[in-house]
Amino acid sequence: MKKSFLALSLLTSLSTLADTQTYLxxxxxxxxxxxxxxxxxxxxxDISVFIEPELYYSWNxxxxxxxxxxxxxxxxxxxxxxxxxxxxxxxxxxGDEWEMRAGISKVFWGQTESQHLVDVIxxxxxxxxxxxxxKLGQPMVQFSLIKDWGTLxxxxxPYFRERTFTGVEGRFRSPLxxxxxxxxxxxxxxxxxxxxxxxxxxxxxxxxxxxxYFDGTNxxxxxxxxxxxxxxxxxxxxxxxxxxxxxxxxxxGGTLYKLEAIHRKTSQEDFYALTAGFEHTSVGVxxxxxxxxxxxxxxxxxxxxxxxxxxxxxxxxxxxxxxNDIDGTEVLIAYIQDLxxxxxxxxxxxxxxxxxxxxxxxxxxxxxxxxxxxxxxYLLRRDDYIQFSLEYYF
Amino acid sequence: MMSKVxxxxxxxLIITAxxxxxxxxxxxxxxxxxxxxxxxxxxxxxxxxxxxxxxMILRTASGQQIERKMRMKSLxxxxxxxxxxxxxxxxxxxxxxxxxxxSHAIEPDDQWMYLPALKRVKRISSRNxxxxxxxxxxxxxxxxxxxxxxxxxxxxxxxxxxxxxxxxVEQTPAYEHSGYTKMVVWIDKEHYRAHKVEYYDRKGSLLxxxxxxxxxxxxxxxxxxxxxSMVNNxxxxxxxxxxxxxxxxxxxDEGDFNQAMLKRAR
Numbered sequence: 001m002k003k004s005f006l007a008l009s010l011l012t013s014l015s016t017l018a019d020t021q022t023y024l025x026x027x028x029x030x031x032x033x034x035x036x037x038x039x040x041x042x043x044x045x046d047i048s049v050f051i052e053p054e055l056y057y058s059w060n061x062x063x064x065x066x067x068x069x070x071x072x073x074x075x076x077x078x079x080x081x082x083x084x085x086x087x088x089x090x091x092x093x094x095g096d097e098w099e100m101r102a103g104i105s106k107v108f109w110g111q112t113e114s115q116h117l118v119d120v121i122x123x124x125x126x127x128x129x130x131x132x133x134x135k136l137g138q139p140m141v142q143f144s145l146i147k148d149w150g151t152l153x154x155x156x157x158p159y160f161r162e163r164t165f166t167g168v169e170g171r172f173r174s175p176l177x178x179x180x181x182x183x184x185x186x187x188x189x190x191x192x193x194x195x196x197x198x199x200x201x202x203x204x205x206x207x208x209x210x211x212x213y214f215d216g217t218n219x220x221x222x223x224x225x226x227x228x229x230x231x232x233x234x235x236x237x238x239x240x241x242x243x244x245x246x247x248x249x250x251x252x253g254g255t256l257y258k259l260e261a262i263h264r265k266t267s268q269e270d271f272y273a274l275t276a277g278f279e280h281t282s283v284g285v286x287x288x289x290x291x292x293x294x295x296x297x298x299x300x301x302x303x304x305x306x307x308x309x310x311x312x313x314x315x316x317x318x319x320x321x322x323x324n325d326i327d328g329t330e331v332l333i334a335y336i337q338d339l340x341x342x343x344x345x346x347x348x349x350x351x352x353x354x355x356x357x358x359x360x361x362x363x364x365x366x367x368x369x370x371x372x373x374x375x376x377x378y379l380l381r382r383d384d385y386i387q388f389s390l391e392y393y394f
Numbered sequence: 395m396m397s398k399v400x401x402x403x404x405x406x407l408i409i410t411a412x413x414x415x416x417x418x419x420x421x422x423x424x425x426x427x428x429x430x431x432x433x434x435x436x437x438x439x440x441x442x443x444x445x446x447x448x449x450m451i452l453r454t455a456s457g458q459q460i461e462r463k464m465r466m467k468s469l470x471x472x473x474x475x476x477x478x479x480x481x482x483x484x485x486x487x488x489x490x491x492x493x494x495x496x497s498h499a500i501e502p503d504d505q506w507m508y509l510p511a512l513k514r515v516k517r518i519s520s521r522n523x524x525x526x527x528x529x530x531x532x533x534x535x536x537x538x539x540x541x542x543x544x545x546x547x548x549x550x551x552x553x554x555x556x557x558x559x560x561x562x563v564e565q566t567p568a569y570e571h572s573g574y575t576k577m578v579v580w581i582d583k584e585h586y587r588a589h590k591v592e593y594y595d596r597k598g599s600l601l602x603x604x605x606x607x608x609x610x611x612x613x614x615x616x617x618x619x620x621x622x623s624m625v626n627n628x629x630x631x632x633x634x635x636x637x638x639x640x641x642x643x644x645x646x647d648e649g650d651f652n653q654a655m656l657k658r659a660r
Contacts, residue, residue, distance in 0.1 A: 393486035
């Protein structure tokens with residue numbers, strides 16, 4: 001009797017301490033390309049919609065929780081871009097100085113803005129955007145210790161996610177389409193190779209340091225040309241890699257200095273790469289309410305022209321203007337110049353503002369230019385676009 | 395030996411008595427201002443930690459009005475500025491965004507923003523504390539905790555405010571990058587609560603006026619205004635910061651104010 005009463009009161013107290021939160025993001029996006037497409041199957045405009053609901057349920061004052069976040073996109077032109085993903089389906093348990101996550105989740109590592117060398121846990125959802133900021137949900141078990149001496153996290157990653165690539169009708173591709181149905185792996189276990197990683201992070205006042213190590217399937221594929229009944233295509237090949245990463249941030253006066261450096265080793269090669277730069281923000285420029293931030297980052301890859309990343313010896317210059325108005329208006333303009341090849345450059349613009357509590361507009365534009373056939377930017381030389389989005393949040 | 399000590403004791407007593415008898419003549423307005431500030435801080439010491447549900451009502455000069463909703467966790471620090479964690483609930487596009495702040499008296503604050511879509515914690519350059527908070531008329535420095543070391547003080551006069559006897563004190567920010575050259579603060583004599591603050595910009599002209607309304611007492615000691623009303627005297631915009639619910643000593647400690655906590659703030 002006493003026991004059941006205790007159990008009942010425990011249950012009641014648990015349910016009163018439970019919490020459910022819902023989030024929703026959806027958008028309709030219209031893209032216009034400035035130049036005629038390079039390949040006949042491609043189009044000069046594109047309309048697309050996506051929806052991303054999220055449900056968070058926690059119990060016992062938030063010490064236990066689950067989070068579910070599916071994502072679905074429909075694209076009017078590219079079948080490969082019409083896709084869905086479980087961004088998150090994760091159970092989290094937290095204690096005084098530890099946390100544990102199991103399920104599908106997303107992790108971000110690093111400090112720089114122009115590219116994310118250190119951040120290797122999640123695969124890039126490349127059909128989403130050319131900037132590579134969108135990620136696929138990664139199956140993982142994570143355990144972190146949160147101590148005075150820093151945060152130490154260990155990750156076991158039991159299943160690999162392949163990178164998404166645009167299809168025949170999509171833009172941003174080489175003359176040969178990537179055959180995403182037939183990937184090749186170095187590991188005998190293929191996508192079931194058990195990857196693992198550790199990360200240490202600490203904050204010392206004006207300096208932050210992160211150290212990471214990853215051993216497993218390289219998220220960046222190589223490509224092997226193949227001939228099938230449909231013609232020539234590229235098979236993605238995923239090697240094994242060991243990557244050591246360092247990321248740092250230091251504040252000096254009103255300036256943030258940022259550094260990311262990696263050493264990556266595969267059976268084929270062994271190289272260093274880094275991104276280093278600064279961000280300086282001036283508040284209340286010319287007695288206005290505007291904040292203007294100046295960004296400069298240098299990108300280096302020891303492999304030079306063989307680099308799979310866009311930034312092998314490149315300089316990014318950018319400016320972020322924050323209007324500090326009720327609508328939260330922001331504009332970011334960036335320009336990236338290849339220092340080895342003056343004809344290779346790219347730039348982008350991102351602007352957004354609120355319409356009301358639930359609606360927001362956004363404008364994104366990308367511009368690419370290159371005369372050099374060996375440059376990755378050369379493939380994108382006719383893919384300049386501007387995209388207008390109407391976003392709904394709830 | 396004994397007599398020497400007693401003579402010096404007597405001398406000290408006499409001097410003290412003279413000082414006590416004629417404080418107005420001896421005490422400078424700077425000293426009096428500092429004493430008021432120290433008493434104000436002393437009366438607010440020991441609140442520990444708090445959690446609040448709050449709204450900000452932003453109004454433009456043309457009358458457009460928008461509400462922001464947030465939850466705020468605060469931790470009192472003994473020899474430093476307080477720590478704060480703010481979770482935004484409205485507008486919907488920033489729902490889940492969280493802001494962590496370690497405030498310091500005369501150093502830049504340490505600030506981080508958590509962006510849930512990217513799962514990324516971004517350090518913010520906080521040297522300039524005069525930047526607006528969430529597009530409101532409140533600057534970051536207006537919302538940080540009151541620390542004695544933040545200002546130089548000068549007692550100006552006695553004046554009545556809202557029917558209460560009050561001190562009027564001028565505060566000059568000690569922080570090099572403050573957005574203000576001075577502030578004039580009205581503090582009631584009974585409870586040492588601020589009721590009105592005038593902020594003067596770098597050119598020395600009146601920029602903003604803050605008024606505190608509906609003071610409530612917590613734990614039989616600590617007074618908190620349920621409404622802060624900031625009016626920009628130069629552009630006609632205003633922001634009300636309204637506290638809907640406030641609870642003290644909820645068991646928060648420093649472990650609730652770190653980056654790991656910021657990432658899982660809900």
